[in-house]
Every structure is written in C-alpha cells, then in structure tokens.
Amino acid sequence: MTLKPNYQLMNADEMRGTLNRLADEILNAHSGRELVLVGIQRRGVPMAQRMAKTMADKANVHPQLGILDINLYRDDLTHAAVQPIVRRTELPPHIDDKEVILIDDVLFTGRTVGAALRALTDFGRMRAIQLAVFVDRGHRELPVEANFIGKTIPTKDNEVVEVRLTEIDGEDAIYVMEKA
Amino acid sequence: MKRKDLLGIRELACDEILEILDTAESMQELSSRPIKKVPTLRGKTIINLFFESSTRTRTSFEIAGKWLSADVVNISMSTSSVSKGETLIDTAKTLDSMSADCVVIRHASSGAPHTIARMTKARVINGGDGAHEHPTQALLDALTIRQRKGSLSGLKVAIVGDIAHSRVARSNIHLLTKFGSDVWACSAPTLMPVKMDELLTENQNRLHITRSMDEALDQADVIMMLRVQFERMNESFFPSVREYFRYYGLSRERASRGKSDAIIMHPGPINRGVEISSDVADGPYSVILDQVAAGLAVRMAILYLLLGV
Numbered sequence: 001m002t003l004k005p006n007y008q009l010m011n012a013d014e015m016r017g018t019l020n021r022l023a024d025e026i027l028n029a030h031s032g033r034e035l036v037l038v039g040i041q042r043r044g045v046p047m048a049q050r051m052a053k054t055m056a057d058k059a060n061v062h063p064q065l066g067i068l069d070i071n072l073y074r075d076d077l078t079h080a081a082v083q084p085i086v087r088r089t090e091l092p093p094h095i096d097d098k099e100v101i102l103i104d105d106v107l108f109t110g111r112t113v114g115a116a117l118r119a120l121t122d123f124g125r126m127r128a129i130q131l132a133v134f135v136d137r138g139h140r141e142l143p144v145e146a147n148f149i150g151k152t153i154p155t156k157d158n159e160v161v162e163v164r165l166t167e168i169d170g171e172d173a174i175y176v177m178e179k180a
Numbered sequence: 181m182k183r184k185d186l187l188g189i190r191e192l193a194c195d196e197i198l199e200i201l202d203t204a205e206s207m208q209e210l211s212s213r214p215i216k217k218v219p220t221l222r223g224k225t226i227i228n229l230f231f232e233s234s235t236r237t238r239t240s241f242e243i244a245g246k247w248l249s250a251d252v253v254n255i256s257m258s259t260s261s262v263s264k265g266e267t268l269i270d271t272a273k274t275l276d277s278m279s280a281d282c283v284v285i286r287h288a289s290s291g292a293p294h295t296i297a298r299m300t301k302a303r304v305i306n307g308g309d310g311a312h313e314h315p316t317q318a319l320l321d322a323l324t325i326r327q328r329k330g331s332l333s334g335l336k337v338a339i340v341g342d343i344a345h346s347r348v349a350r351s352n353i354h355l356l357t358k359f360g361s362d363v364w365a366c367s368a369p370t371l372m373p374v375k376m377d378e379l380l381t382e383n384q385n386r387l388h389i390t391r392s393m394d395e396a397l398d399q400a401d402v403i404m405m406l407r408v409q410f411e412r413m414n415e416s417f418f419p420s421v422r423e424y425f426r427y428y429g430l431s432r433e434r435a436s437r438g439k440s441d442a443i444i445m446h447p448g449p450i451n452r453g454v455e456i457s458s459d460v461a462d463g464p465y466s467v468i469l470d471q472v473a474a475g476l477a478v479r480m481a482i483l484y485l486l487l488g489v
Contacts, residue, residue: 069206072218072248072484083181083489085199086206086481122215 003160003177009135009153012172018150019047022132023054025148026101027061033127035063036100040070040116041087043105046167047134051103066091068102073115089119096124101148105163107133110144135174137161181485185297185304188313189354197355201323203481204474210247211476221250224281224487228254229271230307231262231287236448236472237307237316241284244479250281250487272296281487285309303486311345311412316482317447318351320475322359324467325402327474328443332359338396338438340366340428341406341455344373345413348447349406353379357386364388366396368428370417393428400438404445405430405456421454430456435465443467 010018026035039048045067055061068091071077071084102116113131120129132148137155153176155161160177164170181199189197210216226245230238238254245252257263262271268287275283276299284305285293290312297304308314326332337356343349343365353363357380365376369391373379376389390396397403408424418424425431435444444456444466452458461468 072220074220077220077488080489083485086203086484088206089209118219122217123213 002180003162004180006159006176006178009151009161009174009176015134015172015174018134019050019054020058022134022148022150023051023058026051026130026132027055027059029130029147030099030101034098035061036066036092036095036098036126037063038066038068038091038100038102038116038120040068040102040104040112041089043163043165043168044068044103046165047105048103049167051132063101064092064098066095066100068116068119070112070115070119073119074111075115076111091123094124095120095126097127100126100129102129102131103133104131105134105165106161107131107136107144107146107149108139108161110140110142113144114142134163135161184486185293185306186315186482186486187294187297187304187306189315189318189351189358190313192315192355192358194358197319197322197358200319200478200481200485201326203485204319204323204477205327207477207480207484208473210480211473216247217249218247219249220484221245221248221487224250225279226250226252226282226284226483226487227275227280227302228252228307229275229283229285230255231257231285231292232308234286234307236475237286237314238284240472240475241305241307241316241479241483244476244483247476248480248483248488250483253280268292269295269299272300276300276302282483305482305486308347311347311350313351313354314347314447315351316475316479317348318355319482320471320478321348321352321404321445321447322355323474323478324445324471325443327470328467329401332356333361335361335401336364336399337361337402337404338364338366338400339404339406340393340396340430342371342408342417343367343376343406344371345409346406350379352404353387357383360386362386362388364390364396364400366390366393366428368418368424393434394437397434397437400442402443402445403430403435403438404447405450407447407449408451408454410451425454425457429454430460432457432459432463435460435463441465445471448472 037048039045069087130147133146134150136152158179280302282303286307290310293306
C-alpha cells in the first residue's frame with residue numbers, strides 16, 4: 001500500500017496550540033482531582049508526556065503518566081494483515097479511584113479505544129475514564145466518542161490521517177494521505 | 181513471525197530472535213498486574229505433549245498459555261495412549277484432529293518435534309528434543325543476559341558441564357555465536373561430544389572448546405552451568421560426584437575467576453553440590469530465578485507470535 005499526501009492538516013505551531021487548548025480543557029474539567037494521563041502506544045505516549053509538561057508549566061499540575069499497549073486486547077487480531085508489535089505497558093500502581101485521560105493521536109473506528117477500555121478494566125476500577133484525541137476523523141464502528149478533541153475533520157474511507165511527532169518521526173505535522 | 185513452528189535456534193535469523201525478545205520484554209509487565217490475564221488467545225487450544233519429565237518448561241508454557249486466555253491441555257507419557265503403544269505420529273495426528281492450534285512437545289529423540297511439525301496443521305514448539313535443541317531455554321537465557329549485560333554481543337560466555345547430553349548448550353551456542361559473543365564450552369572429555377566444532381556452520385571461530393574450567397571462566401561475563409544428567413548416563417562418565425565437583429563444579433572461589441560482575445546461570449533443576457555449590461546458586465550473582473521468570477515472558481511471546489494472527 002502506498003500513500004500519497006493529500007494536504008497538511010496542521011503544522012508544528014498549530015499542533016502546539018491544539019495541545020495547549022486540550023490541556024486547558026482537561027484542567028478546567030478536572031480541577032482538584034488526581035489525574036493520570038495514559039498514552040496509547042505508540043503516538044499517544046509522547047502526546048501524554050507533552051500534555052503533562054504543558055499542565056506543569058501552565059498550572060503547576062503534575063498528572064501521573066501511564067503507557068498502554070492495546071494489542072493483546074484487539075478483537076481483530078485474526079483480521080490483521082501484519083501482526084502488530086506488542087510494546088510496553090506501564091501504568092502507575094493503585095490506579096483505582098483515579099481519573100484517567102486516555103490519549104491517542106487519531107480517533108477513527110473506535111476499536112482501539114474499545115480495546116483500551118477492556119485493558120484498563122483489568123488494572124482496577126478507575127473513578128472515570130475520558131478520552132482526548134488530536135484528530136477525530138469519523139467512520140466509527142463502535143459507540144465511542146472523545147471528550148476532548150483537537151480537530152474534527154471529514155475524511156474519506158481511503159484516506160489515512162498521519163500524525164507525525166518529533167519523538168518518533170522527527171517532525172511535528174499532521175497530514176491527510178490518500179491510499180494510491 | 182513468518183514461520184509455522186519454532187523448532188530450533190539454529191535456523192532462526194537474528195531479527196527473528198530479537199522480535200521474540202522484544203515481545204517478551206513487553207510481556208514481562210503482565211506478571212506484575214493484579215489480573216494476570218489478557219484475552220489475546222481466547223479460543224485457541226494449546227497441547228503440552230511431554231514425553232519426558234519437566235517442571236519448569238511445562239508449567240511455564242501452561243501458565244503462559246493461560247495468561248493469554250488459551251485453553252491448555254497437558255498430556256504426559258504415563259497418562260496417554262503412548263503407554264498403550266501408540267506411535268508418535270498417530271498421537272500427533274489425533275491431536276490435530278481435535279483442532280489443536282499448537283502442540284508443545286518434549287521428546288527424548290532428536291528431531292521428534294520436526295517430524296510432528298511436518299504431519300500437523302497445528303503449530304509445533306520444540307520444548308526440548310533429545311540432546312538436539314531446546315530453543316525456548318536459549319531464548320529465555322538470552323533475555324536474561326540481555327537485561328543484565330545490556331547486549332548479546334561481545335560477551336564471553338562459559339558453558340560448563342555435561343555438554344554431550346545438553347540440548348540447552350547447543351541452542352545457547354547457536355544463539356550466542358549468531359550475535360557475536362564468544363562461547364567457551366567446557367567439560368570433561370567424556371562429556372564433550374566428538375566433532376563439537378562441527379556443530380556450527382557459521383561463526384565457528386566464536387566457539388572454543390576446553391577441558392580446563394579455569395580457562396573457560398577467566399574473565400567471563402556469563403557463567404552458565406549445566407545439570408549433570410544422571411538419567412541419560414547409562415555408563416560411568418566420571419569416577420564420583422565429589423571428583424566431578426572438584427574439576428567442574430562451580431564453587432565461590434571458581435566463580436571469582438569470571439569478571440567481577442559475572443552472572444551465574446543454570447537452566448535447572450540444579451544438583452546442589454554436584455555442578456554448583458549452594459552458596460553460589462543462592463548468591464548475589466545468581467540469576468537462576470530471573471531465568472525462570474524470563475521463561476514465562478519468552479513463552480508468552482512465542483505463543484503470541486505463532487498463534488496471535
């Protein structure tokens with residue numbers, strides 16, 4: 001499968017602004033409660049780290065950080081063309097009764113989030129779980145919605161939203177690509 | 181993973197080994213969870229077919245399978261139709277007809293898992309075949325070494341003991357030389373196979389044979405002791421246990437010939453006072469129990485990579 005870029009959705013500045021706004025919204029909604037930011041592997045992880053740093057700089061709030069890999073909870077393993085790589089999961093101990101913000105780059109079918117919810121349940125009973133994403137591109141296959149959204153865009157089936165992060169990809173940018 | 185079966189280390193490429201080790205590292209977190217179970221292999225059936233006794237390999241495959249939500253069935257020689265004279269191939273075909281997804285086999289004959297793998301749709305994992313290979317042991321040893329030493333390359337690894345009967349030694353020699361470590365295989369001449377140097381087709385210069393334990397241990401990063409396999413010895417290979425320990429047993433004094441941070445490994449079960457003294461086995465540089473924990477993670481990784489597609 002080859003991808004050709006259709007258009008750029010955000011540049012580095014716009015991404016920084018979006019992250020700032022998401023951090024504000026989360027802080028406003030959660031003042032006073034103990035927060036855990038859980039990044040979904042892979043690009044949710046650096047996003048959660050950036051979000052935590054933003055919250056510390058802005059409001060002197062220091063949320064705990066967690067990393068979640070959902071591949072052991074996928075319901076589509078037998079359909080996957082390429083076997084997904086299982087990466088590290090690392091959640092803070094005693095996550096019970098805390099408020100978890102799940103963080104991912106793109107919300108699409110909702111299946112990743114579905115798997116993430118099943119995974120989190122195995123770690124205890126959290127006070128609440130909410131979802132923050134950079135891009136909501138529609139095409140849901142499960143009744144999943146995000147609480148905090150960077151940008152909602154209409155997309156076509158054959159498009160791919162590619163979030164690129166310096167920590168992983170060497171640049172900050174979001175592209176909408178088309179399967180050629 | 182592209183292959184159907186995991187039969188030996190010899191045929192694995194380095195990147196396949198690294199894929200298993202990296203996945204195993206991700207799996208290690210599972211054992212610290214309050215609920216040690218993920219739904220990954222729900223609906224898959226794994227059969228442990230053990231023709232030789234085993235505690236850790238069988239148990240750890242069983243736990244690994246159960247943590248991944250597969251159904252695990254254990255068949256041991258004494259309780260199966262093998263005791264009624266059924267052939268290995270008939271047993272395998274029978275299990276295949278029960279739609280087993282994976283068969284883990286341990287057998288006294290070298291090549292038994294390979295024979296079964298050709299006859300079955302089920303994926304086959306070699307849990308130890310004769311004196312041939314024990315791939316999951318070498319992989320869990322590699323994970324333990326990598327986590328302690330940071331790498332699998334450029335190390336001096338001494339493997340001491342009953343090399344002749346040891347599938348663990350063979351699989352480890354294949355793996356460690358592939359990654360560019362030097363292996364010193366050391367034992368009494370009666371316990372060293374003839375033509376040991378022909379074991380390797382590549383990296384032959386990385387395998388060193390010696391009968392001197394002091395030479396093998398000198399500045400070693402890893403000291404791997406092998407169990408004296410009394411059950412495979414139908415003649416006398418050495419005069420007495422006491423004499424064996426004097427020449428090839430790991431005492432604290434001997435262990436100090438390795439590097440100051442050398443780790444002590446043993447695939448278990450250990451014969452205390454035969455190949456290793458208790459103070460070394462229970463000492464600060466012993467990673468024998470880390471190996472057991474790594475075994476669980478490695479077996480989960482292999483089951484995931486073979487069955488989770």
